[in-house]
Amino acid sequence: MDERVSEHAEVLVDWSARVEAGDDVVLAVAEGSHDLAVAVAEELGDRGANVVTVYDSDEVDRAYKLAHDGDFDADPGHELALYRNADVVLRLGRGRNTAAEADVPGETEQAYRRRRQEIREARMDTDWVSTVHPSRSLAQQAGMSYEAYRDFVYDAVLRDWESLAEEMAQMKERLDAGSEVRIESGDDEITMRVDGRTAVNSAASVAYDSHNLPSGEVFTAPYATEGSLTFDVPMTIQSRRVRNARLVFEDGEVVDYSAETGEDALRDVLETDEGARRLGELGIGMNRGIDRVTDNILFDEKMGDTVHLAVGRAYDACLPDGEQGNDSAVHVDLISDVSEDSRLLVDGEVVQRNGTFRWEDGFESS
Structure with a gap:
């Protein structure tokens, strides 16, 4: 073996x-x-x-x-x-x-x-x-x-999870202190509120409120989502291939959707229940050991140069004690490549540009 x-x-x-x-x-x-x-x-x-x-x-x-x-x-x-x-x-x-x-x-x-x-x-x-x-x-x-x-x-x-946790803590700190996240990618722009939420430093351990191995993301439970985003990383949803899905949000809810392929799978997810049309998660991939798309959400959503949004259930770890987040029978992630023509901003500050974080070598401030 x-x-x-x-x-x-x-x-x-x-x-x-x-x-x-x-x-x-x-x-x-x-x-x-x-x-x-x-x-x-x-x-x-x-x-x-x-x-x-x-x-x-x-x-x-x-x-x-x-x-x-x-x-x-x-x-x-x-x-x-x-x-x-x-x-x-x-x-x-x-x-x-x-x-x-x-x-x-x-x-x-x-x-x-x-x-x-x-x-x-x-x-x-x-x-x-x-x-x-x-x-x-x-x-x-x-x-x-x-x-x-x-x-x-x-x-x-098999990597140094403690060191990665220290690096990802920089993203968690910005989200915890922030009120609004904006993602600009190509022709799309989407904003969401994160104030009152706690971001999870997902370092592949329950000690970090993290439940996937491998992991390597920072995620939170957004609300009040407005705008649109295209998810150009292909993936399989309920055993069906989905490519270039696009969601449009108003007042925190999906009001329009499309996909180049697999639109029926996307529809089935969004029609599961009322909560399936709202976001349960904003995740930011930070595991540089994952360097290619494999059509497996366990790996792809953790990949550096990506962000993902999940429709459906929000995780309790991101919510204040006693507060009920978005509830749904589903939690389905959709992934967007942000390695080119993209910015991630927290309260107007550019935290990531074209896949490179502010604290990494090669970050362009403007």
Whole structure:
């Protein structure tokens, strides 16, 4: 076995999830992640954690959703109890076919998500972390050889997270102190309020309110969004390819949308519920170890030279205690390349120009 698999498992258990003796852990294992699951189980056993392993398969989910009449029970108790009693949830994705659920009707997917909100909330109340094991299906989706893709994944995962956290803290400080963020990119301009919010320094650890490995972004929960933005980084949404999506906002809500391809997938997301037409997240990619688009949101949204907006649910970590942010059964990220003809401003100050941050070499002040 590649020794980097064991290193990946150690980072996941120690740095990311901070697992301790006696923790009750749910380990969700996708079809292509067996080797990583074995390494993670060894790490969990070494720390004296209690583990329940579940099979996390897109193909199994597809079969169930297509066979069901669509009138799903709300939050089945046996599954809800599993996550309500868990301390940690580790999800090791993805499967053998990245488009396994492409033929699940949009209305079926919407109904399934709407009826599982308490389960989703219970899972997100744990110290949950998602990661991926490099698989041939993901390499194919990224347009890379399997060998090159493995190197890419481990370059993004096995890095000095403490140093990156220190760098990203500069972006967090500006967002925390700011009131308005403006993104100018090509012919688009979009503004949003961030005052009263707390930005998350997403350094791949629950200690930073961060739940992805790899990570490398700073994100917050914006509101009062106005304007438009084009999302020119292609991605797969609900197993369907989406290219050059564009959203137009008025009074904080999507009032118009389009996409060069995959507009039906975008429509299905926006029609899930009322909250799906409002923003739940503004994210700024800062992981320079991710240097190419791979059609995998776990990596692409963290890439330097990008920003992303997510329609749907806002994360509680960004909100004041007791305040309810945007609520939705979905949280879907859309990514924009800001490496050229782009500026990111906080309260009128240019923080990033053409992908380069103010504190990086090569930043042009004007």
